[in-house]
Amino acid sequence: MKQMLGQIFRSGRFRLGFGIFAAIVLTVLIYPLVINDPPLEIVSRGTFLAPGIYVSVYDSVTASTRYTLIIDEAAARRIGSRLTADDRAAMQEWLVGTEIVEEGELNLDDTAALLELWHSSFDPAVRIPGMTNADRNYYIRLTASLDGLLATEGAIVAAPNATTGELEEQGVIEQTDYVNLSEVPNFRVLPLGTDNFGRDVLTELVSATGVSLIIGLVAGIVATTIGLILGLVSGYVGGVVDDIIVFITNLFTVIPSFVLLILISFSIGQEQRGAFTVAVVIGLTSWVWTARAVRAQVISLRNRDHVSLSKLSGHSIAYILAMDILPYIASYVVMALILQISSGILAEAGLSILGLGPRTTEVPTLGLMMNWALIYQAHIFGKWWAYFPVILVIALISFSLNLMNTGLDRVFNPTLRE
Amino acid sequence: MNSDSIILSGKGVTKVFGFGSRKTVAVDHVDFSFRQGEVISIVGESGSGKTTLAKLLLGLESLTEGTIYFEGQQRDIRSHRQKREYWKNIQAIFQDPFSAYNMFRRIDAVLLDCIQMRGGGRLPYEQKVAMMREACSFVNLKFDELTNKYPFELSGGQQQRLMIARVFLLKPKILLADEPTSMIDACSRATILDMLMALRAEIGMTPIFITHDIGLAYYVSDTVYIMEHGRFVESGSADEVILRPKEPYTRRLLNDVPKLHEEWDLSTV
Numbered sequence: 001m002k003q004m005l006g007q008i009f010r011s012g013r014f015r016l017g018f019g020i021f022a023a024i025v026l027t028v029l030i031y032p033l034v035i036n037d038p039p040l041e042i043v044s045r046g047t048f049l050a051p052g053i054y055v056s057v058y059d060s061v062t063a064s065t066r067y068t069l070i071i072d073e074a075a076a077r078r079i080g081s082r083l084t085a086d087d088r089a090a091m092q093e094w095l096v097g098t099e100i101v102e103e104g105e106l107n108l109d110d111t112a113a114l115l116e117l118w119h120s121s122f123d124p125a126v127r128i129p130g131m132t133n134a135d136r137n138y139y140i141r142l143t144a145s146l147d148g149l150l151a152t153e154g155a156i157v158a159a160p161n162a163t164t165g166e167l168e169e170q171g172v173i174e175q176t177d178y179v180n181l182s183e184v185p186n187f188r189v190l191p192l193g194t195d196n197f198g199r200d201v202l203t204e205l206v207s208a209t210g211v212s213l214i215i216g217l218v219a220g221i222v223a224t225t226i227g228l229i230l231g232l233v234s235g236y237v238g239g240v241v242d243d244i245i246v247f248i249t250n251l252f253t254v255i256p257s258f259v260l261l262i263l264i265s266f267s268i269g270q271e272q273r274g275a276f277t278v279a280v281v282i283g284l285t286s287w288v289w290t291a292r293a294v295r296a297q298v299i300s301l302r303n304r305d306h307v308s309l310s311k312l313s314g315h316s317i318a319y320i321l322a323m324d325i326l327p328y329i330a331s332y333v334v335m336a337l338i339l340q341i342s343s344g345i346l347a348e349a350g351l352s353i354l355g356l357g358p359r360t361t362e363v364p365t366l367g368l369m370m371n372w373a374l375i376y377q378a379h380i381f382g383k384w385w386a387y388f389p390v391i392l393v394i395a396l397i398s399f400s401l402n403l404m405n406t407g408l409d410r411v412f413n414p415t416l417r418e
Numbered sequence: 419m420n421s422d423s424i425i426l427s428g429k430g431v432t433k434v435f436g437f438g439s440r441k442t443v444a445v446d447h448v449d450f451s452f453r454q455g456e457v458i459s460i461v462g463e464s465g466s467g468k469t470t471l472a473k474l475l476l477g478l479e480s481l482t483e484g485t486i487y488f489e490g491q492q493r494d495i496r497s498h499r500q501k502r503e504y505w506k507n508i509q510a511i512f513q514d515p516f517s518a519y520n521m522f523r524r525i526d527a528v529l530l531d532c533i534q535m536r537g538g539g540r541l542p543y544e545q546k547v548a549m550m551r552e553a554c555s556f557v558n559l560k561f562d563e564l565t566n567k568y569p570f571e572l573s574g575g576q577q578q579r580l581m582i583a584r585v586f587l588l589k590p591k592i593l594l595a596d597e598p599t600s601m602i603d604a605c606s607r608a609t610i611l612d613m614l615m616a617l618r619a620e621i622g623m624t625p626i627f628i629t630h631d632i633g634l635a636y637y638v639s640d641t642v643y644i645m646e647h648g649r650f651v652e653s654g655s656a657d658e659v660i661l662r663p664k665e666p667y668t669r670r671l672l673n674d675v676p677k678l679h680e681e682w683d684l685s686t687v
């Protein structure tokens with residue numbers, strides 16, 4: 001046993017696959033210990049907030065201590081963030097289009113000159129060729145946002161007086177004022193932003209990965225158990241029993257299992273479909289190949305001398321199946337289980353994308369996250385953080401399990417060794 | 419012991435594998451009656467159906483046609499319990515010792531199965547160990563060195579001796595030895611045969627040797643059956659069949675034994 005494990009871990013493929021898989025499982029286990037927010041909690045109003053650190057503006061303004069930092073590029077960066085290179089190019093386009101300036105006459109980096117020219121000449125009523133209403137609205141919005149861009153004085157903070165209701169000055173925030181993030185009580189790191197419901201994508205993704213792994217495991221165990229038992233009995237007992245099982249197996253082979261899965265899931269109905277139910281249904285529709293393969297292996301084993309010897313020693317059929325057949329196909333069954341787990345996770349994703357996955361109110365799954373991203377068109381609006389990490393996790397799980405499998409295959413099947 | 423009583427006999431025993439164009443008649447309407455206490459040999463070239471016949475006799479394969487009688491009664495082994503009873507009376511040694519053991523079970527487990535089969539499952543453990551030790555020493559194996567070992571850790575000859583130790587514990591009335599020495603080295607061969615003959619004397623069983631080696635058959639047996647393409651073409655006492663063969667097939671088998679041909683001295687084989 002120890003020797004075999006050593007041999008398995010000597011396989012580079014297995015090690016790589018195992019490493020990736022272990023990392024995923026460890027993340028799923030450890031993440032909730034560090035950050036134990038409920039995965040389906042809505043943390044933002046508005047959808048698809050981009051990845052980043054969100055700092056409470058109110059807490060920053062009212063922070064007890066303010067520090068003064070002298071940073072050379074601070075002003076340039078501040079202006080740059082409000083007037084981007086794209087904005088400048090758009091301004092140039094309008095100015096050139098209305099023939100106020102010649103192309104190349106304008107220095108886009110000279111913000112002060114550009115702004116002065118813009119304020120003196122921009123007229124929303126004037127259209128340049130090819131300009132749409134959307135473009136015009138953009139220019140109006142841009143113009144409004146440029147107010148005070150070059151201001152160097154601070155911003156005044158005012159609050160209404162509790163008795164008179166009049167605004168009273170509370171203080172001035174200079175442009176060189178900073179707060180220490182660790183002194184701001186409220187900020188939230190959203191490494192993968194939020195999804196269409198305003199949930200934290202990373203927290204949701206970790207939880208969904210865990211649920212999907214369990215779905216895969218349950219589906220894999222159900223499928224492998226059914227396939228193993230039917231294959232063992234059919235292959236060993238033979239006769240009428242074999243005929244019946246082979247007939248059922250062929251029936252399931254002819255109907256594509258995914259179609260069957262869709263039909264069953266549909267007929268169960270949205271409200272009855274918990275994650276566990278879906279996992280069991282996936283398992284119930286995917287045992288066929290395991291059953292066939294196990295049957296073939298048992299048929300080649302049942303006439304071996306060691307099985308004959310076991311019969312001659314008076315052992316029962318159950319004993320022979322468990323002790324003389326099963327150990328010889330155990331490695332094969334483990335490999336089949338690994339593949340079933342992987343395909344179970346993919347099947348859940350496929351079902352959920354079609355809207356036939358687990359009901360959406362309890363736990364997230366990788367498939368449900370894909371489904372939500374798809375329905376809310378994250379891919380069209382370029383909100384990559386809502387679907388790309390999910391695809392990546394599905395791919396990594398499937399990749400690592402398949403790597404482990406080929407690694408095992410090489411150890412168990414000496415003919416495949418290089 | 420009444421040496422004339424028939425212990426195992428068969429009428430029209432037939433085994434057909436497959437059907438249609440892939441049909442193989444492995445054993446074709448053979449009749450036989452094996453007398454208790456005699457040493458019987460079934461000789462034939464490879465593929466003539468000897469192993470299949472052995473499996474039919476053992477009840478490991480079902481008959482396509484024909485009847486087998488055990489101790490004068492028609493054999494009935496439909497239920498598992500009946501099979502178990504039958505296998506208390508008839509045991510086997512297989513050709514390839516390396517494939518004959520479950521590689522996940524230890525040597526003592528193999529021997530304990532035999533004690534259990536003889537109804538000794540409830541005996542105190544020390545007594546079981548004593549029995550296993552006795553069986554092993556009968557075949558020149560040291561039981562105390564074998565516990566915790568697996569059969570595949572032994573040499574081919576040792577594994578075949580362990581197989582004999584099994585039979586020693588089981589004390590069956592019939593032993594089918596299917597080419598017991600063909601897969602092991604020449605030095606161990608004589609030892610194995612001697613042990614089988616000693617075991618016969620010890621427990622009074624009827625051995626049936628299955629072999630392609632007509633010289634070996636002459637060396638050990640009283641009665642010889644010659645098998646060709648699933649049929650018995652010739653049978654009789656060893657002297658009769660081997661020294662005065664009637665069939666050309668038997669003569670050809672004799673020619674295949676080089677020593678016999680060169681020296682024509684059967685006693686040295």
Ligand SMILES: Nc1ncnc2c1ncn2[C@@H]1O[C@H](COP(=O)(O)OP(=O)(O)O)[C@@H](O)[C@H]1O
Pocket residue numbers: 303435436442443444462463464465466467468469470471
């Ligand atoms: N399980 C089986 N299925 C199909 N054919 C078999 C089977 N076992 C043996 N045979 C065929 O029966 C014939 C006799 O085989 P066997 O009894 O092993 O011969 P021997 O032991 O004399 O070499 C061979 O042609 C073999 O191919």
Ligand SMILES: [Mg+2]
Pocket residue numbers: 468469470513
């Ligand atoms: Mg054979």
